[in-house]
Amino acid sequence: MKKIFSLLTVMMAFILLTGFTSGKDDLKEKVFVGEVDGMEIELTYYYKGDQVLKQKTVNKLTYESLGVEDEEGAREILDPIxxxxxxxxxxxxxxxxxxxHVIETVELDFEKGDINELAEVANLETEGDLDEGISMKKSEEFLLEQGFKEKK
Known part of the structure; x- marks a missing residue:
């Protein structure tokens, strides 16, 4: 169960690399794709300057990677989470x-929600002071180091 919960939150940990410089640029978007423990992940960041404002994650988890045989088994694990x-x-x-398989879509809007509450509810591991925001540059560097590729 711990491994499954880790699978569901591993993609979220990627987004909380803090420290940014604000900018007045228009909203931009970057997309990264990768695989972690048999889970296909697509992360879309929406940002201005170096500040991440929103993030969307789409995870594809096979029932096999969850250690179950079918939808019913997956529902028993995933629905409570x-x-x-x-x-x-x-x-x-x-x-x-x-x-x-199951497709999980998670959207985080850091302008609408409290960043500290979002981190707590999603059980995110963080680095730095969340009150300083989320750095697009640091997030991108981390993802590339983890083997993710930018989707152009």
């Missing part, structure tokens, strides 16, 4: 069950 993420301002989380 999903329920803990509902009703948090700035956080949207949805599960879409398929024949042999």
């Amino acid at each position: 999903s329920e803990t993420m509902q009703d948090t301002e700035g956080l949207k989380e949805k599960l879409d069950y398929k024949d042999d």
